[in-house]
Amino acid sequence: xxxxxxxxxxxxxxxxxxxxxxxxxxxxxxxxxxxxxxxxxxxxxxxxxxxxxxxxxxxxxxxxxxxxxxxxxxxxxxxxxxxxxxxxxxxxxxxxxxxxxxxxxxxxxxxxxxxxxxxxxxxxxxxxxxxxxxxxxxxxxxxxxxxxxxxxxxxxxxxxxxxxxxxxxxxxxxxxxxxxxxxxxxxxxxxxxxxxxxxxxxxxxxxxxxxxxxxxxxxxxxxxxxxxxxxxxxxxxxxxxxxxxxxxxxxxxxxxxxxxxxxxxxxxxxxxxxxxxxxxxxxxxxxxxxxxxxxxxxxxxxxxxxxxxxxxxxxxxxxxxxxxxxxxxxxxxxxxxxxxxxxxxxxxxxxxxxxxxxxxxxxxxxxxxxxxxxxxxxxxxxxxxxxxxxxxxxxxxxxxxxxxxxxxxxxxxxxxxxxxxxxxxxxxxxxxxxxxxxxxxxxxxxxxxxxxxxxxxxxxxxxxxxxxxxxxxxxxxxxxxxxxxxxxxxxxxxxxxxxxxxxxxxxxxxxxxxxxxxxxxxxxxxxxxxxxxxxxxxxxxxxxxxxxxxxxxxxxxxxxxxxxxxxxxxxxxxxxxxxxxxxxxxxxxxxxxxxxxxxxxxxxxxxxxxxxxxxxxxxxxx
Amino acid sequence: xxxxxxxxxxxxxxxxxxxxxxxxxxxxxxxxxxxxxxxxxxxxxxxxxxxxxxxxxxxxxxxxxxxxxxxxxxxxxxxxxxxxxxxxxxxxxxxxxxxxxxxxxxxxxxxxxxxxxxxxxxxxxxxxxxxxxxxxxxxxxxxxxxxxxxxxxxxxxxxxxxxxxxxxxxxxxxxxxxxxxxxxxxxxxxxxxxxxxxxxxxxxxxxxxxxxxxxxxxxxxxxxxxxxxxxxxxxxxxxxxxxxxxxxxx
Numbered sequence: 001x002x003x004x005x006x007x008x009x010x011x012x013x014x015x016x017x018x019x020x021x022x023x024x025x026x027x028x029x030x031x032x033x034x035x036x037x038x039x040x041x042x043x044x045x046x047x048x049x050x051x052x053x054x055x056x057x058x059x060x061x062x063x064x065x066x067x068x069x070x071x072x073x074x075x076x077x078x079x080x081x082x083x084x085x086x087x088x089x090x091x092x093x094x095x096x097x098x099x100x101x102x103x104x105x106x107x108x109x110x111x112x113x114x115x116x117x118x119x120x121x122x123x124x125x126x127x128x129x130x131x132x133x134x135x136x137x138x139x140x141x142x143x144x145x146x147x148x149x150x151x152x153x154x155x156x157x158x159x160x161x162x163x164x165x166x167x168x169x170x171x172x173x174x175x176x177x178x179x180x181x182x183x184x185x186x187x188x189x190x191x192x193x194x195x196x197x198x199x200x201x202x203x204x205x206x207x208x209x210x211x212x213x214x215x216x217x218x219x220x221x222x223x224x225x226x227x228x229x230x231x232x233x234x235x236x237x238x239x240x241x242x243x244x245x246x247x248x249x250x251x252x253x254x255x256x257x258x259x260x261x262x263x264x265x266x267x268x269x270x271x272x273x274x275x276x277x278x279x280x281x282x283x284x285x286x287x288x289x290x291x292x293x294x295x296x297x298x299x300x301x302x303x304x305x306x307x308x309x310x311x312x313x314x315x316x317x318x319x320x321x322x323x324x325x326x327x328x329x330x331x332x333x334x335x336x337x338x339x340x341x342x343x344x345x346x347x348x349x350x351x352x353x354x355x356x357x358x359x360x361x362x363x364x365x366x367x368x369x370x371x372x373x374x375x376x377x378x379x380x381x382x383x384x385x386x387x388x389x390x391x392x393x394x395x396x397x398x399x400x401x402x403x404x405x406x407x408x409x410x411x412x413x414x415x416x417x418x419x420x421x422x423x424x425x426x427x428x429x430x431x432x433x434x435x436x437x438x439x440x441x442x443x444x445x446x447x448x449x450x451x452x453x454x455x456x457x458x459x460x461x462x463x464x465x466x467x468x469x470x471x472x473x474x475x476x477x478x479x480x481x482x483x484x485x486x487x488x489x490x491x492x493x494x495x496x497x498x499x500x501x502x503x504x505x506x507x508x509x510x511x512x513x514x515x516x517x518x519x520x521x522x523x524x525x526x527x528x529x530x531x532x533x534x535x536x537x538x539x540x541x542x543x544x545x546x547x548x549x550x551x552x553x554x555x556x557x558x559x560x561x562x563x564x565x566x567x568x569x570x571x572x573x574x575x576x577x578x579x580x581x582x583x584x585x586x587x588x589x590x591x592x593x594x595x596x597x598x599x600x601x602x603x604x605x606x607x608x609x610x611x612x613x614x615x616x617x618x619x620x621x622x
Numbered sequence: 623x624x625x626x627x628x629x630x631x632x633x634x635x636x637x638x639x640x641x642x643x644x645x646x647x648x649x650x651x652x653x654x655x656x657x658x659x660x661x662x663x664x665x666x667x668x669x670x671x672x673x674x675x676x677x678x679x680x681x682x683x684x685x686x687x688x689x690x691x692x693x694x695x696x697x698x699x700x701x702x703x704x705x706x707x708x709x710x711x712x713x714x715x716x717x718x719x720x721x722x723x724x725x726x727x728x729x730x731x732x733x734x735x736x737x738x739x740x741x742x743x744x745x746x747x748x749x750x751x752x753x754x755x756x757x758x759x760x761x762x763x764x765x766x767x768x769x770x771x772x773x774x775x776x777x778x779x780x781x782x783x784x785x786x787x788x789x790x791x792x793x794x795x796x797x798x799x800x801x802x803x804x805x806x807x808x809x810x811x812x813x814x815x816x817x818x819x820x821x822x823x824x825x826x827x828x829x830x831x832x833x834x835x836x837x838x839x840x841x842x843x844x845x846x847x848x849x850x851x852x853x854x855x856x857x858x859x860x861x862x863x864x865x866x867x868x869x870x871x872x
Binding site: 051052053067068163164192194196201205207217221222223270272276283285288 | 780
């Protein structure tokens with residue numbers, strides 16, 4: 001008995017010694033042995049209500065921008081924003097982006113995702129109640145996606161432990177809110193976040209870099225408190241509805257600059273000079289205190305900030321999503337449809353048991369690589385090429401792609417005997433005016449659409465799904481179409497929608513601002529989001545990144561707002577030069593503008609002006 | 623080996639390990655001072671970035687506006703009785719520049735080590751000085767209540783990985799405060815208030831560095847629950863923006 005007792009004591013002593021030695025090595029026995037240590041933020045949390053109370057979620061007064069380092073575009077965007085916009089169908093269930101999502105009243109949860117075999121930390125998952133957002137913070141050093149990949153409310157986030165903080169870097173965010181009073185964070189913004197845990201509290205520091213709407217990095221903190229007892233409220237259902245009956249689809253409420261009805265409301269209520277309420281970098285720093293001593297001077301300075309500054313339009317500050325590396329890049333869009341990037345306009349490829357159906361053919365500089373890329377996606381050759389427009393960067397590869405293809409549906413058919421070359425090469429489909437314009441341009445005949453339609457839609461059941469080619473009269477030209485792959489639920493918009501420029505409305509060839517708006521609304525009539533304005537129907541634009549309906553709605557809103565400004569000036573008798581000088585696109589120039597190249601902001605404004613003054617002859621409706 | 627020998631061996635091992643862990647005298651060397659043991663450097667000039675609670679910090683809110691602060695009935699009564707002229711007449715213009723609110727005041731900080739045991743924070747706005755005392759044992763019992771009170775500081779560490787340097791925060795607990803204001807418009811804290819702060823430094827890839835101050839105010843006299851805020855400062859290359867301003871009651 002005494003011997004047994006001795007052995008137990010000896011074993012305990014040795015274990016104690018070993019444990020002490022391990023402790024000395026810095027091991028914490030929490031399952032992270034040998035892995036980078038970090039402050040664990042797993043669990044359920046809630047935003048503490050003490051700071052910025054009254055500014056949570058959709059709250060906040062109009063013209064309450066103090067402390068936000070807005071640039072001119074950011075301020076003008078906010079000044080034009082009317083709260084009525086959130087009643088628009090596509091805005092009702094808008095998601096939340098970081099860091100805005102940490103300033104909402106709902107519950108938050110973090111949890112780890114570990115490799116089941118090695119227990120290495122792969123990701124930290126995050127869910128927030130308001131808008132039911134889910135975010136993955138990748139901890140495995142993976143690279144961020146290319147610029148042409150989809151943007152989401154949660155963005156693409158990577159994290160690492162630095163000191164006692166979890167640092168997260170996020171790209172690929174959608175346009176969302178800094179504050180839901182019109183203070184926008186653009187889809188070009190990147191966010192760095194630091195989660196610093198002190199017991200049952202996380203102090204959260206975010207730094208937003210936004211080349212479109214901010215003049216300098218925007219840093220701010222929030223505080224999260226840890227739930228001791230797990231909450232049971234996690235959902236936030238949202239479906240959009242008919243909030244305002246009879247509102248036209250091309251009606252987007254906005255305030256004209258210099259005519260804001262509530263410009264001084266907030267400042268007057270709290271005795272704050274207008275200049276300070278308009279934001280800007282200077283409102284973040286103590287030097288602002290010196291200016292309060294001269295309210296008259298502040299007011300005089302403020303007057304210049306509520307309208308665009310004089311001068312030339314700004315040029316876009318965004319990154320070009322085209323890699324320009326001489327390669328064709330393939331991005332799965334959804335279902336059987338892929339997006340090919342790299343040779344002018346975007347190309348869509350639908351594959352299946354039948355030959356590939358390709359929408360647009362690029363600029364013709366990398367056609368061989370496009371053919372090779374399609375062959376990797378499909379064992380069958382290209383069977384159909386759809387042209388959504390005649391522009392050279394969409395049709396430049398017609399000849400080579402057609403030649404590389406084969407259309408068995410016409411070879412040996414009843415009518416094919418009349419054509420010696422029936423089935424030799426892919427069949428090119430397009431609205432009749434695409435053919436007309438290519439003929440007028442003296443483009444090679446082998447690249448003309450041979451299967452044309454005039455109005456309404458051309459439809460096919462191909463590769464196991466319905467494919468609709470829908471004419472959009474007088475949009476960018478008189479020959480535009482969009483293509484809807486119905487089972488894959490992907491819409492290819494051609495030139496009607498772009499994430500890189502204002503629409504290239506070609507007035508000479510039948511384009512018009514009103515037709516462009518109708519086309520965008522036609523697209524939106526066909527889209528359904530999966531959850532809170534995200535996913536569901538995917539959109540391949542003529543140029544730029546893969547999208548969903550949110551970006552189309554934003555683009556539509558922008559064009560309506562610009563149209564209304566131009567229309568207002570026309571009603572007041574403004575000449576084109578005066579409209580240009582008014583900088584009617586000033587809140588969007590930093591995102592879409594150009595002062596050089598084939599399509600400048602001035603050319604776009606001229607197209608809007610001229611087609612409002614002289615609309616094209618009404619074309620056939622769908 | 624006897625039972626006593628086994629236990630003694632274990633205790634000796636633990637003691638040795640504990641000795642090797644700390645900043646206190648590895649290998650017979652003298653203990654490292656708090657200055658030498660600093661987890662990160664927060665000295666230098668910092669400018670407040672006023673992006674949270676802007677309308678409560680950059681301008682003086684109206685009387686009775688204590689949005690976000692859970693005052694008890696006595697606190698509400700005091701807040702609603704705010705009279706800046708009375709404060710001026712009493713020479714108490716600095717009531718909103720006490721330690722509880724000083725880090726929320728727009729301005730610049732100059733942080734230096736006054737000695738190996740004391741970190742000094744000077745604020746240009748209000749011309750206040752805080753002393754963070756790392757010396758063991760000293761609880762400031764002999765100190766009279768003041769705007770900045772008595773601040774006890776420590777480097778609080780959390781376990782790091784094998785061989786990794788310790789990580790953690792600068793933790794500060796402040797007591798012996800003279801009654802003052804949580805906000806400039808007379809939202810009160812009492813002499814019973816205690817202030818717990820964490821000072822953390824984070825570095826951005828573009829070279830910017832931020833000092834993040836997490837604050838908890840507890841005051842059984844005027845607050846119904848602890849009041850939590852966070853403030854942040856951006857590192858400055860030098861003191862060129864330093865601009866001393868007198869306390870203002872309005």
